[in-house]
Amino acid sequence: MAIATTLEERRAIAETVRKLMADENGEKRVRAVMETQDGIDRPLWSRLAEMGIAGLLVPSRFGGAGLGPVELELIAEETGAALACTPFLSSSVLTAGLLVASQDEAACARLLPGIAAGTTIATAALTAERGSWKPEDVAVAAQETDGAAVLTGTASYVTHAGSADVLLVVATTPDGPALFEVAPRNPGITIAALPTFDRTLRLDRITFNRVPATRIGKAGWPAMEAALRLTLVARAGEQAGGARRIFDMTVEYARTRIQFGRPIGGFQAIKHMAAELLLEAESATSAARDAALQLALEEAGAGEAIDLAAFACADAFAKIAATAIQMHGGIAFTWEHPAHLYLRRARAYSYLFGSSDLYRERFLTKISAQPHNVSAAP
Amino acid sequence: MTNDDLRREVNDWLAAHWGGAGSIAQGMWDTNAEMRAWYTKVFEARWSVPSWPVEWFGRNLSDEQTSIVIEAFARVGAPGTGQDRFNLPANTLLALASDALKDALIPGLLKREITTCLLYSEPSAGSDLAGVRTRAERDGDRFIVNGQKVWTSGAATADYGMLIARTDWEVPKHSGLSFFFLPMKQAGVEVRPLRQITGEAHFNEVFFTNAIVPAANLVGGLNQGWRVLQTALAYERSTMGANARKSRHGSADDIIALARAAGRLDDPLLRQDIARVIALRRLNALNNARAKADLEQGTSSSIMSLGKLAMSRILHEEARVRTAIIGVESLLAGETHPTADDVNFLALNAYFTSIGGGTDQIQKNIISERVLGLPKEPELDRNVPFKQVRSG
Ligand SMILES: Cc1cc2nc3c(=O)[nH]c(=O)nc-3n(C[C@H](O)[C@H](O)[C@H](O)COP(=O)(O)OP(=O)(O)OC[C@H]3O[C@@H](n4cnc5c(N)ncnc54)[C@H](O)[C@@H]3O)c2cc1C
Numbered sequence: 001m002a003i004a005t006t007l008e009e010r011r012a013i014a015e016t017v018r019k020l021m022a023d024e025n026g027e028k029r030v031r032a033v034m035e036t037q038d039g040i041d042r043p044l045w046s047r048l049a050e051m052g053i054a055g056l057l058v059p060s061r062f063g064g065a066g067l068g069p070v071e072l073e074l075i076a077e078e079t080g081a082a083l084a085c086t087p088f089l090s091s092s093v094l095t096a097g098l099l100v101a102s103q104d105e106a107a108c109a110r111l112l113p114g115i116a117a118g119t120t121i122a123t124a125a126l127t128a129e130r131g132s133w134k135p136e137d138v139a140v141a142a143q144e145t146d147g148a149a150v151l152t153g154t155a156s157y158v159t160h161a162g163s164a165d166v167l168l169v170v171a172t173t174p175d176g177p178a179l180f181e182v183a184p185r186n187p188g189i190t191i192a193a194l195p196t197f198d199r200t201l202r203l204d205r206i207t208f209n210r211v212p213a214t215r216i217g218k219a220g221w222p223a224m225e226a227a228l229r230l231t232l233v234a235r236a237g238e239q240a241g242g243a244r245r246i247f248d249m250t251v252e253y254a255r256t257r258i259q260f261g262r263p264i265g266g267f268q269a270i271k272h273m274a275a276e277l278l279l280e281a282e283s284a285t286s287a288a289r290d291a292a293l294q295l296a297l298e299e300a301g302a303g304e305a306i307d308l309a310a311f312a313c314a315d316a317f318a319k320i321a322a323t324a325i326q327m328h329g330g331i332a333f334t335w336e337h338p339a340h341l342y343l344r345r346a347r348a349y350s351y352l353f354g355s356s357d358l359y360r361e362r363f364l365t366k367i368s369a370q371p372h373n374v375s376a377a378p
Numbered sequence: 379m380t381n382d383d384l385r386r387e388v389n390d391w392l393a394a395h396w397g398g399a400g401s402i403a404q405g406m407w408d409t410n411a412e413m414r415a416w417y418t419k420v421f422e423a424r425w426s427v428p429s430w431p432v433e434w435f436g437r438n439l440s441d442e443q444t445s446i447v448i449e450a451f452a453r454v455g456a457p458g459t460g461q462d463r464f465n466l467p468a469n470t471l472l473a474l475a476s477d478a479l480k481d482a483l484i485p486g487l488l489k490r491e492i493t494t495c496l497l498y499s500e501p502s503a504g505s506d507l508a509g510v511r512t513r514a515e516r517d518g519d520r521f522i523v524n525g526q527k528v529w530t531s532g533a534a535t536a537d538y539g540m541l542i543a544r545t546d547w548e549v550p551k552h553s554g555l556s557f558f559f560l561p562m563k564q565a566g567v568e569v570r571p572l573r574q575i576t577g578e579a580h581f582n583e584v585f586f587t588n589a590i591v592p593a594a595n596l597v598g599g600l601n602q603g604w605r606v607l608q609t610a611l612a613y614e615r616s617t618m619g620a621n622a623r624k625s626r627h628g629s630a631d632d633i634i635a636l637a638r639a640a641g642r643l644d645d646p647l648l649r650q651d652i653a654r655v656i657a658l659r660r661l662n663a664l665n666n667a668r669a670k671a672d673l674e675q676g677t678s679s680s681i682m683s684l685g686k687l688a689m690s691r692i693l694h695e696e697a698r699v700r701t702a703i704i705g706v707e708s709l710l711a712g713e714t715h716p717t718a719d720d721v722n723f724l725a726l727n728a729y730f731t732s733i734g735g736g737t738d739q740i741q742k743n744i745i746s747e748r749v750l751g752l753p754k755e756p757e758l759d760r761n762v763p764f765k766q767v768r769s770g
Contacts, residue, residue, distance in 0.1 A: 007675075251750050266753035268739075271746035278745060279684045286664035286681075314658055360653035361646075367656065368634045368643060 003070050003296050009114035014074045020047060021041050021082035027338050033085040034199040038163045045118055055116025057230065059100065062112035069230060073237035073292035077285075080238025081245035083341055085200050086276045087121045090159040093234045095122035097227030098168055102179055102217030111166055111181075122166035125206055126156030126224060133228065133354040135177050135221045140208055142171040142180060142215075151180060151208040151214055157352065161204035167218065169208070176220045188212075196248035200341070204359050229302075231353055232310045233295055236288035239313035239349055240281075243320045246342040247281045250274070250324040257329075264327075273327055277320050284316035307363035309358035314349060321346035384443055388425070388450040395419055396456045409490050411534075413457075417490040423546070425451070426488040427462040434472060435479065435488065436462065441674055462616045463667035467494045467540060467559075468616060470610045474598040475559075481561075483559060495536035497527045497560065497584060498607070502769040504529075505740050507542065508604060509759075510552045512586060514558065516542040516593070521545075523560065523589040530733075533569045533582040536562045540610060541591070542603050545767040554604035554764055557610075560591040575726045607704045619685020620666065622693055626718030630700055636717070637703050646689055648702060655695045662688045680749040686731065687741045693728035701725060 005013070024044050033041045048054055056072060058064020065071075072093065079088060095113050099108050114120030128139035140153035151171050161167065167184040170177050180190065188211035194203045211308060217223065251274055254265030264270050289311035294302040321343040325332040332339035379387075400650030403410040420426050422434065429444040430436025439447070448460040461468060469488045471480050486492035503509040512525025523543060533539065539560045562569070566589030571579040598606035624631050633652055637643040662685065669681040700721045701708050710718040734737045746752040761765040 251688050251752070254752060258654055261751050262756075265746070265750075266755065268743070268755065271750075272739065272742040274750055274752060275687070275742035278680070278750065282665055282668075282681050282684060283661040283688075286668045287661055289668070290664050292646040308657055308660055311653075312661060357650060360657075362649050363657070364634075364649050364653040368638075 017078040025082045030083050039202040045086045049118025054118035064116040069233045069247045069292040069295040076234045076237025079239030080241035090123040094231045095124045097230040100318045101223035101226040104217035107216045120165045123160050123164040124168040125158045126170045131157045140171040144172045148214045149213045150210045151213045158204045158207040160202050179216040182213045198344040230364040233292045236309040236313040240284040240288040241319040243317040246324045280316040287312040304366045307359045310359035314356050317346040417458045421488045425459045429462045466613045490536045494538045495533040497530045497539040497541040512543045519593045521591050523586040527584040529581045530584050531581045552604045552763045557597045557603035557606035558591045559595040565751045615686045619689050627716035630720035651699045655699050658692045690732035697725035
């Protein structure tokens with residue numbers, strides 16, 4: 001992979017998405033969409049598809065834009081800032097990523113064009129009740145006889161399964177985890193919507209009872225990991241963008257809210273919180289962008305850069321969104337104020353696709369395996 | 379000149395001249411003859427300040443090319459270059475001094491023949507630096523200085539002190555200050571070492587009794603000292619955001635190695651903490667790289683001002699984790715227990731960065747006001763003639 005766009009082009013893409021989010025995805029829209037059944041802002045999703053964003057990572061021979069992690073991360077900063085309610089992560093990042101990584105040309109030709117056009121909503125089931133996103137916890141088993149497979153077991157925390165036209169499933173085989181496709185409306189499948197704390201998210205638990213499945217490619221867990229890496233880069237971008245937006249709103253409030261005859265932003269307790277959060281917000285942006293860049297350039301350090309972004313962005317967003325409420329006072333304890341929407345997203349993204357503890361552990365494992373680790377470098 | 383040509387030139391020069399660190403002094407406060415000899419060579423070959431103008435000892439290189447030179451020196455472990463980024467007195471002089479003073483002092487500074495100290499803080503003016511009470515009074519072509527400074531690092535050996543002193547008591551506090559390069563080795567200057575919490579004595583009290591500074595050593599104009607001080611402080615803070623002292627025996631700098639040696643690298647709770655603090659360093663490096671890239675693209679970056687605050691947190695957090703790693707061994711001290719000695723030293727020395735050069739609280743004030751545009755605290759003494767201002 002290399003970076004297909006120039007800096008100028010990327011700035012233009014980010015600007016266009018930012019404008020679209022401001023036009024189409026105001027807070028009102030988010031609030032309306034999050035109360036609908038499928039939680040998808042269809043008009044917005046069509047606009048994103050027209051702009052080529054639904055097929056951002058899909059190779060051009062399958063009808064996509066053929067772009068990579070750097071563009072993905074930039075766009076995610078904008079969608080994350082606006083809390084956009086779309087199946088972008090499910091369909092365009094995780095599932096498209098799995099298909100591309102599977103190297104199954106036939107499956108790609110069959111499924112990717114619809115994903116790129118935004119007409120197919122796709123999702124993937126990778127983890128079970130424990131929500132660890134680790135291969136050893138996969139709780140769907142594949143039984144293969146004469147090239148035909150059936151799946152039995154449970155998957156959970158599957159995004160947008162209720163609306164999915166395409167459903168990929170990671171299931172265990174005697175050779176380890178493998179990727180399968182099932183028909184989401186097969187009678188052996190039960191999809192139960194999970195009530196979510198972050199109402200902009202849609203999550204489901206799926207049970208499989210001898211469901212006929214098609215094996216996708218031959219790849220094992222490394223392909224899942226490749227797709228998860230892209231998903232984490234997108235998640236990090238959304239976190240950095242969301243963190244920055246709620247931070248900016250908070251600083252603006254501190255400049256204008258008057259108490260004791262002066263703006264509360266003049267009180268040191270508030271100023272110091274703001275200065276600390278700025279460091280968090282900037283660090284999250286740096287980490288997300290670096291992870292995207294390293295992945296795009298296929299640098300040797302990409303794995304640890306992604307681990308770092310995964311926990312640093314999650315933690316920064318959670319801290320900023322939480323502190324923002326304190327800095328606002330009572331107004332932010334109301335349902336009407338947007339602060340809790342960011343806090344909900346921040347808390348949800350601290351666990352969806354893997355926890356900070358998990359990625360800290362992986363980060364340390366990687367760097368402590370290097371003969372000359374850089375923990376002491378200035 | 380292309381980047382490759384430059385890389386070749388600097389590498390060839392290093393290959394021809396650099397013979398290894400040998401007995402060159404390494405410490406922040408130390409100099410010796412070998413060090414001066416090497417820095418002089420670097421100066422004469424114009425590598426000291428690569429980005430500076432050709433007429434001022436440099437090569438007029440871009441930021442990117444300067445980094446090439448710095449990296450080439452770093453690769454062989456040779457000091458002396460990159461002083462355009464960290465040599466505080468030289469940079470302050472280049473920005474604001476008269477040509478005569480630049481000529482007089484900069485070469486010596488870059489060759490390490492001249493050392494300096496910062497005569498800013500006083501018993502009644504620390505965070506509130508504009509409140510200094512040391513006075514400088516004009517007497518023909520010189521100024522007579524009386525008063526006291528404190529916490530002056532390196533004063534015992536310094537040749538010059540960068541002095542902020544009051545030259546007008548009738549105007550508000552920021553408007554009556556002047557900035558001088560004061561010769562330290564004179565009868566009117568008395569230096570008394572202070573023992574620090576680390577046991578070392580790098581900082582000092584400095585007393586001036588009719589000390590003399592030539593008027594030619596005034597930088598930035600009479601009563602313009604506050605502006606000069608801002609420039610000097612910005613340099614000091616940006617270096618403090620990028621660097622910090624290592625441990626004395628070098629046995630605790632690498633946290634992973636420390637944990638491995640202590641047999642604790644498999645403790646799951648410690649692992650989380652270790653990952654957290656290593657991440658802080660990485661994030662600071664990524665922030666600095668982003669700030670640099672922003673600058674190169676012509677957009678100024680707010681991240682610049684965060685470095686010192688970030689480094690202060692890094693050092694304190696690392697110290698906490700190092701202490702947790704060695705546990706009860708941290709009860710011990712001294713040469714016979716180098717690891718405990720290092721860990722304890724680093725825990726104490728972290729305050730160098732969180733207090734020196736402006737405390738964390740002052741940094742947060744600056745960030746929130748200058749970067750985020752939040753209002754300043756009301757200042758009771760802002761527009762009052764200084765002689766009416768309260769102190770204590
Ligand atoms: C290792 C070391 C080396 C040093 N080297 C030098 C040197 O070479 N030259 C030199 O001139 N000085 C030096 N200093 C002095 C240093 O710059 C001062 O100690 C520092 O600026 C704080 O001043 P102070 O000690 O008087 O504390 P004070 O200003 O009295 O501060 C006391 C406490 O009050 C807080 N505080 C003060 N004002 C505010 C405010 N407006 N808002 C919020 N909190 C506030 C501070 O953060 C601190 O916690 C050194 C200090 C150290 C620790």
